[in-house]
Amino acid sequence: MTDVHELALTVNGVPRTLRVPARRLLSDALRHDLGLTGTHVGCEHGVCGACTVLVDGRPVRSCLLFAVSVDGSSVTTVEGCCEPDGSLGPVQQAFWDCHGLQCGFCTPGFVTTITAYLDENPEPTAEEAREAIAGNLCRCTGYQNIVASVLRAAEIRREARV
Amino acid sequence: MSTRTMGEPIARREDPRLLSGQGHYLDDIGHTALAAAFVRSPHAHAQIVDIDVTDALDVDGLMAIYTHDDLPDRLAEPLPLLIPHPSLTHGRTPYALAKDEVNHVGEAIVMVVAADRYLAEDACDRIRVEYEVLPPVVGIAAAREASRLVHEDVPGNIAATMVQENGDAAAALAASPRVLELDLEVERSASTPLEGKGVYARWDPADASLRVYSSTQASTSVRAALAAKLGLPPNRVEVVAPDVGGGFGVKIVHPWPEEVLVSWAAITLSREVKWTEDRREHFVSSAHERSQVHHVRVGFDDDGHLLGLEVSFWHDNGAYTPYGIIVPIVTATQLLGPYKPAAYRVEFQSLYTNTVLVTPYRGAGRPQGCFVMERVMDAIAAELGFDRAEVRERNFIQPDEMPYDHGLIFQDGRPLIYDSGDYPATLRKLKKLVGWDEFGVYREQARAEGRRVGIGIACYVEGTGVGPYEGGWVKVETDGSVVVATGLTTQGQGHQTAFAQVAADILGVQLDRVSVVTGDTRRFGYAVGTFASRALVMSGNAIAAAARKVRDKALRIAGDALEADPRDLEIIDGVVQVRGVPTSAIPLSTVAVLSNPLRYAFDTESARATQFALPADPDKPPVPEGEQPGLEATGYYSPPRATFANGMHAVVVETDPDTAEIRIVRYCVVHDCGTLVNPRIVEGQVHGGVAQGVGGALYERMVYDDDGQLLNASFMDFLMPYSTEVPTIETDHLETPSPLNPLGIKGAGEAGVIPGMAVFASAISDAEGFPITRMPISPSELFHLRRAHEEATNR
Numbered sequence: 029m030t031d032v033h034e035l036a037l038t039v040n041g042v043p044r045t046l047r048v049p050a051r052r053l054l055s056d057a058l059r060h061d062l063g064l065t066g067t068h069v070g071c072e073h074g075v076c077g078a079c080t081v082l083v084d085g086r087p088v089r090s091c092l093l094f095a096v097s098v099d100g101s102s103v104t105t106v107e108g109c110c111e112p113d114g115s116l117g118p119v120q121q122a123f124w125d126c127h128g129l130q131c132g133f134c135t136p137g138f139v140t141t142i143t144a145y146l147d148e149n150p151e152p153t154a155e156e157a158r159e160a161i162a163g164n165l166c167r168c169t170g171y172q173n174i175v176a177s178v179l180r181a182a183e184i185r186r187e188a189r190v
Numbered sequence: 191m192s193t194r195t196m197g198e199p200i201a202r203r204e205d206p207r208l209l210s211g212q213g214h215y216l217d218d219i220g221h222t223a224l225a226a227a228f229v230r231s232p233h234a235h236a237q238i239v240d241i242d243v244t245d246a247l248d249v250d251g252l253m254a255i256y257t258h259d260d261l262p263d264r265l266a267e268p269l270p271l272l273i274p275h276p277s278l279t280h281g282r283t284p285y286a287l288a289k290d291e292v293n294h295v296g297e298a299i300v301m302v303v304a305a306d307r308y309l310a311e312d313a314c315d316r317i318r319v320e321y322e323v324l325p326p327v328v329g330i331a332a333a334r335e336a337s338r339l340v341h342e343d344v345p346g347n348i349a350a351t352m353v354q355e356n357g358d359a360a361a362a363l364a365a366s367p368r369v370l371e372l373d374l375e376v377e378r379s380a381s382t383p384l385e386g387k388g389v390y391a392r393w394d395p396a397d398a399s400l401r402v403y404s405s406t407q408a409s410t411s412v413r414a415a416l417a418a419k420l421g422l423p424p425n426r427v428e429v430v431a432p433d434v435g436g437g438f439g440v441k442i443v444h445p446w447p448e449e450v451l452v453s454w455a456a457i458t459l460s461r462e463v464k465w466t467e468d469r470r471e472h473f474v475s476s477a478h479e480r481s482q483v484h485h486v487r488v489g490f491d492d493d494g495h496l497l498g499l500e501v502s503f504w505h506d507n508g509a510y511t512p513y514g515i516i517v518p519i520v521t522a523t524q525l526l527g528p529y530k531p532a533a534y535r536v537e538f539q540s541l542y543t544n545t546v547l548v549t550p551y552r553g554a555g556r557p558q559g560c561f562v563m564e565r566v567m568d569a570i571a572a573e574l575g576f577d578r579a580e581v582r583e584r585n586f587i588q589p590d591e592m593p594y595d596h597g598l599i600f601q602d603g604r605p606l607i608y609d610s611g612d613y614p615a616t617l618r619k620l621k622k623l624v625g626w627d628e629f630g631v632y633r634e635q636a637r638a639e640g641r642r643v644g645i646g647i648a649c650y651v652e653g654t655g656v657g658p659y660e661g662g663w664v665k666v667e668t669d670g671s672v673v674v675a676t677g678l679t680t681q682g683q684g685h686q687t688a689f690a691q692v693a694a695d696i697l698g699v700q701l702d703r704v705s706v707v708t709g710d711t712r713r714f715g716y717a718v719g720t721f722a723s724r725a726l727v728m729s730g731n732a733i734a735a736a737a738r739k740v741r742d743k744a745l746r747i748a749g750d751a752l753e754a755d756p757r758d759l760e761i762i763d764g765v766v767q768v769r770g771v772p773t774s775a776i777p778l779s780t781v782a783v784l785s786n787p788l789r790y791a792f793d794t795e796s797a798r799a800t801q802f803a804l805p806a807d808p809d810k811p812p813v814p815e816g817e818q819p820g821l822e823a824t825g826y827y828s829p830p831r832a833t834f835a836n837g838m839h840a841v842v843v844e845t846d847p848d849t850a851e852i853r854i855v856r857y858c859v860v861h862d863c864g865t866l867v868n869p870r871i872v873e874g875q876v877h878g879g880v881a882q883g884v885g886g887a888l889y890e891r892m893v894y895d896d897d898g899q900l901l902n903a904s905f906m907d908f909l910m911p912y913s914t915e916v917p918t919i920e921t922d923h924l925e926t927p928s929p930l931n932p933l934g935i936k937g938a939g940e941a942g943v944i945p946g947m948a949v950f951a952s953a954i955s956d957a958e959g960f961p962i963t964r965m966p967i968s969p970s971e972l973f974h975l976r977r978a979h980e981e982a983t984n985r
Contacts, residue, residue, distance in 0.1 A: 051308065065218035066211020068435070070384045071469040075905035078384055106211040120209040124201055127874050131682030132208030133215060133384040133435025162914045165905065167384050167436050168682050170877030170942075171913035 035099035039064065040108030048095045055079045057095035058105060066106040066136045070165070077164030080137035081105050087144045106136035109143050118184040119143050119177070128177035130168030137164050142178050151182055195691045195701050199870035203701070204686040213433040216388035216405040216466060223390055223462035224253055226452050227310035229300035229317050230475060231292035234326035234544040234898020235340070238290055238319060241300060245316035251305030252313050253459060256451070258289040258299075264419050265454055269445060273514030277352040280344045282542070283512045286447040292321075293340060293509035294545050295898055296474025298447050303455050303463055326544035326898035330483045330504050333541035340509060340542035349507055350515045350540040354522055356597030357533030362498025366489025370569050375964040376558045376947065378481040378506070378892035379885070381551045382910060383681070385435020386467030387476060389449045391456035399426045402453050405434050407442040408719030409709045410677050415445040416453050431709030437681035438882070439550040440477050442721040443513055473903035478892050479517060479551035481506040482558045488531075488566050494574050494581040496531035501562065505540045508547035515540050517548065517555040519601045520653075525559030526596060527651050528613040528836060529567075529585040534598075544898045550721065552882060553943045556652060561965060564648045564948035568955060578647055578952070579617060579626055586613040601722075602656040604831040609930050611651065611836045616860050619922050620647070624840040624858040633956075642845045643855065644957025648945035653832035654863070654937025655727025655928075661716045662733030664693055664740050665822035668786075668795060670764050670779030672697060672704040674736075676729040677717020679709030683725055683939065684871040691867055692730050692933070696737035697744075698761030699778065716826075723835070723937025726867060728827055731931045735825025744781045744821055751776050751784060778821075785821040787812035833928040835936035837861040839880075839945045841917075843953040850973035852888060852954060854917040862924035864936035872938045873921060879942015881916045886943065887950035887966050889915065 036045050039062060048057055058064045058081065067090060070078035074092040081090045082104035109117045116124060119142045129135040138161060145152070145160040152160060157178035158171070166174065207213060243255045258266065268283045288299045300317055304310035327333050327340050333347045340347055363369055390403040400422060406412050406429070413429040416422070434441065448465050456463040467476070482505050489498035505518040522536040567585075571578040587594045589612045596606040621627060629645045636643040663675045674693045680686070690704040697704075707713045708729075709720075718728070741761065748766035749756035752774055760769050767775035783799045791797035806812065813819055842855040859876055866872055889909035893901045902908045927934030947965040954972065955962045960979045964971075 049308070059218070060221050063221070064211065065215075066213075068215065068385070069217070070435075071905045073469065073904055073906060076384060076469075106209075110210050114210075116206055116209060120206075123209055124205045127202065127870050129205060129208060129682075130684070130874055130878060131384070131434065131436040132204075132213055135208060136211055139209065158913050162912045165384065165910055165912060167382060167438065167882070167910065168878045169874060170879075170881035170919065171916050172877050172919055173874060175913065 033096045035096055037098055037100060038102040040104055046095060050094065050096055052095045053091055054093040054095045054098055055090040058090060064105050064107055068133050068136055070134060075165070076134065077141065078134045078137040080140045080164065082140055082144055085144060085147070087141050104140065106139050109139050118188065119181040121184055122177040122181035126173045126176040126180050128169065128173045134164060134166045138166070138174060142181060146182055146185060150185060152178060154179060194695050196695045196867055198868070200687055200691060200701065200868055202684045202687045202871070203690065204684065208433070215385055215433045215435050216390060216403060219403060219432060220390040220462055220464045223464035224303050224305060224459070225307040225310045226455065226463055226465040227302050227307060227314050228298045229314045229319060231288065231295055231297045231299055233292060233321055233323050234295050234328065235324040236292050236321040237324065238288060238292065238299065239322050240320040242318040245318070246302070246313040249304065249309055249313040249316065251309040253303040253305070254455065255313065256287065256301045256455070258285060258287040261287060263421060265450060269447065269512060270415060271514065272512055273516055275350070275514050278350040278511060278515050280349050281511045281514065282341050282344065284447065284510045286450050295900060296471070296546060298475065301451050301455065303459065328543055328545060328894050328896055328898045330481065330506050330541060333506065333543050334504060340544055344542060347542045348539050349511050349542055352515065352519070352522070353535070353537045354598045355535040359498045359500045359533040359535035362533035363487055363489040363500060366497045367491050368573065369487060369489045370573060372486040372565060372569055373963060374484040374486065374562050374565055376480050376482050376561060377966060378478045379551065379890040380478040380892065381438035381440035382472070382908070383436025383438055383440065386469065386472040387441060387446060387448065388466040389452045390462070390464040391453040392462045393456045393460055395460055400453060400457065401428045401430070403430050403432050404449055405441060406431050406444055407437045407679050407681060407721055408444055409679055410711055410715060410717040411719060412444045412449060413711050416450060419445065419450045420454060420457065429711050431679040434679065434681040437720070438552040439554060439721065441681070442719055443477055443549045469905065470903050473908065474546060474900055476546065477549040478508065478546050479548050480558060480886065482521065484562050486562060486566055488570070490570050492574065494570050494576055494584050496529060496585050498533045499531040501525060501536045503538045505538055506543050506548060507540045508543055508545045510547045512547065513549040516601050517550055520555035521559040523598050523600050523606050524556045524651065524653060525563050527560060527563050528587055528649050529563065530587050545894055552879065552940050554940070556650065556940070556944045557886060557947050560648060560650045560945050561947040561951065564945070565951060565961070565963065568952050569961065579621060582647070582649055583614060583617055588614070600653055600832060602832060607831060608651065608834040609928055610926050611834060611862060612924065612926050613649070613836060616836060616838050616862055616924055619924060620838040620840055620858060620860040623860060623920060623922050624856065626840065640847060642847055642957045644843055644953045644955065646841045646949040646951070646953025646956060647838065648948035648952060649838045650944045651834050651836045652723065652937070652941055652944060654723035654835050655829060656722050656724055656832045657829055658718060659826050659828035660718060660728035660732045661714060661824060661826045662729055662736040663714055663822065663824045664733060664736040665820065666697070666740060666744065666778050666782045668779055668782045670703060670777060670782070672699055674704060674733055675707040675713040676733060677714040678720045678725055678729050681720065684868065685725060688726055688868050688871055689729060689733055692733050693737045696734060697741055699764045703764060723939040723941070727833060727931060727935055727937050730867065730935060731827035731933055732825050734933055735827060736823045739823035739825060740821060743785065743823065744778060747781050747784050748776050782821040786819040827931065829930050833864070833930045833936045835863040835938065835941060837941050839949045841949045841953045843950065843957055845954060845957045845972065850969040850976060852969060852972065857917040857919050859919060859921045859942070860924065861921065861941055862926050863938040863941065864928045865925055865934035866923065867935060869923070875938045876921055876942040877919050879940060880919050880946065881911055882943040883946020884916055885911045887947045889966060891966055
């Protein structure tokens, strides 16, 4: 494994360079090379969604991508879903308000997924909210409060715009 | 008191950290550590003939390869049998690395340590293990047949046989006007927390001490086990449970092979070593639960009263029994639920199979017991043509019969005595919530439209908060903040919030002044662990005991300072004051300063405690006899026996007449866990439990083939429910305080999952018109059952 590739990408708005082997997963590069451990790895086969990050604004499973394949892209992790001053962003605040998390391990993948979803559909119905999170697994909450969190996040975003 | 928070739905204080990606789960720490990876058995049953590591030796970054031959002393012996029991006559535990033989797919054989996980797995891929494959024992039928043995020295594959009885069930059955027999079966499922297991070990050679981080539910006991296995004095070993990404039972087992091996490698190599379990490893090398086959004989009268109940069941314990026979004991005892059969006999056999070992998964034998008992209730109702809720009500233990002694021994070795509960009231609430009495009309309307709908009901009682004990330590710092520590661990239950609420209310301080440490042996060394819905019952009461001592001490010291009788003092928002005289007051921070007589001042506040500042009686010692410096105390809570929570669920389902798909229309829960400390957290626990109940009833099963291969060892094929599979849950609470503990609380962690299989079986049976006897149930299974039922009816 001597083939090391250099790549340049923007992570949470900050330009970063990385030297990684071709087989290095994006999830590992974020977590272990860049120290952004908010992105979690729950299954390593793209099903649970805990590792979801936004690549150029779109949610992707970072455990299914090689880091080299996002060279030149802009990546947003759960850390990047906070406000510039470090306080909780709208989706994070909504999870806090609605008890949308318990152990918190799957939560970063939900936060990134919902952040992208609300950009697309800022005013979801309860049914749409449930559908929006249907690609992520949570073993603790039974999803009810996550659905509520999606709706609450939409509300917070609306309030912020007014 | 102005600061009271007990009983309030306080938002969790741990959340901002976890939500912003600042949590520290096991794999989030130790980035510079070496990585361990394992060669695991691809066979369910085999002799190990040879292990050839030659090809692995030139892998870049390889540090070490270990097999059983390399393990010293006690590390080479089998892992401990954690819970011995006289009935467990043939307990067997695995070796940390397999010695000569493997007994399930996934059993660890070789440990590789390398610079990173990629390289460690490269080396694993190059290690050749030669096997002599043996025929495996898979499933309860094969285990009972015993034409093959899992362990050569365990006849009949029987790890344990246990009988418990109360009264003469055989005679009661013989005398019963009516008798029914049922065969009921439950398949395997598993905890499957989103974070698997993991361990990270650091050896400090200069200090001759080991620090281990483990994603565990029992850090103090991991410490004890590691010290014993590694031959270290316990005080040279510290174990920390960092943020843990869910447990649900599987992480109460310890020491896992990886916990001892990674710790040993860290010492041997004098380097930091870490292992993070991947998802496939979790499926094939952690633990499963639930698989049991039951045969029931029940005798009852024409009014539906239970006269005699005989249950025989067979429990699949997998390849080893490190956690003893807790799960089948829980089934055997908790099966009775809120009912009081006049006579009861239960017998089980715990059987070895060449599959992943079986240890408690949330509910821990109760979901099976509840399924059995509730199927019995529905069968009696069907036989007599009675309303199903009515039959249940007729057999309830009544509130005025509490405490109720079942005449059995529970999983903690103590008598099975229910402390409290109001089952008729719980049922009334549930019937109202779901509209039980009106459902018949709806069912007929739906049927007229060609739709099949059914309603199910299931009741359970859950022994929670088993001993032996937990402890708590509470300290008021000199800045007025409060630190709380308890030894048991946290996997998402909101302990930072609930434990803080307990301490804040007793001490009269604002909640945000209290911080909580759990699962860190450096901070609190005596503990049992987080399991059996016990954390708040046990540590909550222990922390309360400690906080009361601190409060008493604070009032004594403040009384001296204010020249007032401590009985006239109160603490409001962190200030001790004479009741009704707010001007005569002293902040707790100052009381903390005064509690620790000083010689040296380091700031103006501490100067108040120095020897020339304090008014002192020259004839008395500065620290009064029998007291200690500091505004802190330790308390313990050790209950005589468990406290019993209860609940009842109802579900409305609609089954597709063509495809047999099962749709959940409504799901209602009434739950009584005694006094609620934080209703928001309790509600969340119930939601999560119900979701696991839905999974266990309709989706989740471990599919082993005849060769002992787990065919669905991924989240792609093991169908854990997504949001689209879990209904909106309607809840109502009852609060029947436990008389056993000062806070009156009962556990809530497992409740939601317990009646899942039972309530769905009840509802689907109601929709379909024939009894469901095996769970989980898929649409294709229901489809075939329908066919079989139609053929039988038409014949």
